[in-house]
Amino acid sequence: MKKPELKQLIREELSKVVIDSDYVVLSPIDQNLFESYWILGELLDPNNSYEYKELGNGYWVFEDNRGYEYFVRVVYQPINDGYFEVKMGWVDLPKQEKYLQQPAREIDEGRSDTIAKIYRDEIIPFFLNQNQNSTLIISPLDIKRYQFSKRLVQKYTPNTINIIEDKPNKILLKK
Numbered sequence: 001m002k003k004p005e006l007k008q009l010i011r012e013e014l015s016k017v018v019i020d021s022d023y024v025v026l027s028p029i030d031q032n033l034f035e036s037y038w039i040l041g042e043l044l045d046p047n048n049s050y051e052y053k054e055l056g057n058g059y060w061v062f063e064d065n066r067g068y069e070y071f072v073r074v075v076y077q078p079i080n081d082g083y084f085e086v087k088m089g090w091v092d093l094p095k096q097e098k099y100l101q102q103p104a105r106e107i108d109e110g111r112s113d114t115i116a117k118i119y120r121d122e123i124i125p126f127f128l129n130q131n132q133n134s135t136l137i138i139s140p141l142d143i144k145r146y147q148f149s150k151r152l153v154q155k156y157t158p159n160t161i162n163i164i165e166d167k168p169n170k171i172l173l174k175k
Contacts, residue, residue, distance in 0.1 A: 013042050022143045022168070033144045040109060041151025046117035050110050060122060061091060062114050070111060072118045074126060076133070083135035086123060088115060112148070120156040128158075128175060136173040143168040 017038050052062035058074035069091040077085050127136045140146040146168045153171050164172040
């Protein structure tokens with residue numbers, strides 16, 4: 001995306017953010033994070049991702065440019081009728097503490113782009129090609145991360161999958 005187009009997109013999205021009912025009730029710090037996750041979700045670019053490896057069936061890892069390792073996992077939950085769930089996080093928890101202490105400006109968007117690539121190129125094809133269950137759930141930790149997940153799902157989920165929002169707890173995908 002060219003710089004003028006990017007500037008315009010960010011301006012348009014921020015004008016939507018500030019009137020969102022979930023945004024207005026947050027503290028100023030949480031509003032800042034809400035804006036960041038919203039914009040990250042809008043600017044997702046799987047072509048800007050880090051290399052990743054599948055270590056096991058439905059378990060992917062990647063490292064960012066600072067050496068922090070992350071995982072994305074699809075887990076089958078055999079509760080009630082059963083469902084698949086997407087989980088994400090840090091592999092190395094001591095590094096997580098260091099990561100959380102760095103200034104926000106030092107955190108790059110390659111992590112979000114890699115999650116988008118894994119979702120689009122690995123998780124969705126896996127989900128569509130399996131016959132075990134017809135439900136996939138993404139459970140963001142909070143409303144800020146929900147905004148990112150919502151945009152991820154809207155951008156990279158085929159129209160053949162029904163998206164059901166249960167804000168702020170989860171996003172269900174039904175095939």
